[in-house]
Amino acid sequence: MRKKNDFLFTKDKTRFYFPWMCWLLVFIGTFICGGGMLVYNSLSSWQKGVSESLTVQINTYDEEGRDRGDLVGMDIEKALSILRTTPGVIGASVLTEEQMNELMAPWIGADVAINSLPIPKLIDVAVDPENPPFLEQLKMDLSVHVPAATMDSHRIWLAKLIKLSNHILQFIIFILGLLALTISFTVIYTTRSTLKIHESIIKLVHMMGAKDFFITNRYAFYNSKHAFVGSALGTICALPLLWVVILFFQRTSDTVLQTQFSLIQWGILAGIPIIVALLSFITTFKTVLSYLRRFL
């Protein structure tokens, strides 16, 4: 038996296709969103490690193995001067003998005179994590004015990677935006088809005194219900697959990708069907309302 409030709708094909379209789009969306979150998590952890400090080395021996003597002190002064005037650098200080001993102890032992070894002088540079220095420029300045100075190259590489990852994240957001747009267009197309199919019914109930809000609400609930069912199925299918991907990465010992979602992120992924249902509700509401304006 029909539900008493179901009188606005007959059985039509859009009723069948629409949830499946939502299923497919949400399946892809959940997967991309999950992947995006993993990239974001990795990005955050790398950024934390990279952005807090930086090390500059001043070689104490030249390329032929000769002690550079007083030149080292001059280079340190020049390097400190460059570093301290670089925007984004909060502070720069040369590591003391004690600090160097402590640093090298795991490799050479605690009782070795560090000054007798050909170990470079290290300058610890504190950087502003909110406004980090432009590392490429800093590296160039140092190489011009202090040729014996080198900056930790892996940090520059990581900074590049972070930049790339940021672009990847922006791309993922763009793709998700496109998916949201596709869902909206699907809803508009489906709603228009359904309205066309049900035109005689709508005209009749409109003539009987049904208010615009009554009709738009019915359609919006009808579509959002189907969107929710399709999307929930899409999420249900995508999450286990995402889980399998995470397991795969976790078993790869040298993975650099973060494989954990935070509770909030799990919540966002599980909330996708609600977001799609809401999007569907708003889009349907507006589409039906503009359609009804054609009638007196």
Place this chain on the structure above:
Amino acid sequence: MTSNETLSPVIAEFNGVSFRYKGNADVLKDIHFSLAPGSFHFMTGESGAGKTSLLGLLYLDHLPTKGRVRLFGQTVDSLSRSAKAMIRRQIGVVFQDYRLLDHLTAFDNVALPLRLIGEKEAEIRRHVSELLTWVGLEKQMRSYPQELSGGEQQRIAIARAVIHKPALLLADEPTGNVDDAMAKRLLHLFLELNKLGTTVVVATHNMELVKTFKFPQLHLTHGKLDLIPPYSSYTEMASKLLNKGSKNA
């Protein structure tokens, strides 16, 4: 809306109303008439005279291209969409082509106006069952329109138009597909509603009904409206005139 408008005693008032469909000539020309509460009118005229268009103006399917239409004391041009919907709820319409919903049973078709106004299901069941019994379709309650004959469909359409006891009932050829006995029975249903205060306008070609039920006619000829007094009045008037003539002779 002013308080004067709400207190207006007239159900419908047409002042110099003309109407045309886009790009066509006037279908209705300079129409003047009013419907008092509780009145009963037949609407007569040849096919194409403008009966359906005039009914369309009465149930707010169209707006006049010229002149002013007032329904229930309100000028229709200035009404909000919501106010128009509220006016439509006070009108019951029997369409010539019935406009039953094929995906609903006879019961659900008749229940439609009550569901739109949010009537309780128990009340809906009671009222719809009573009315369907009255129009002789109690056994067809669960049938779909396509399973019913033309006459049965017409009775369903009439039941749907009157179920919510409208203040104005408009019927476009409501007896076109039923035999004379059923036509009279349906007209009696309209009369019962009319006695309860419903204003009724019945568009018909059936002059037998017009003669039997003796109500004034809104007669349309090529878009022009004439108000013809009840059949009995003018037959009496005609016979008086004839008598006068014969006496004079």
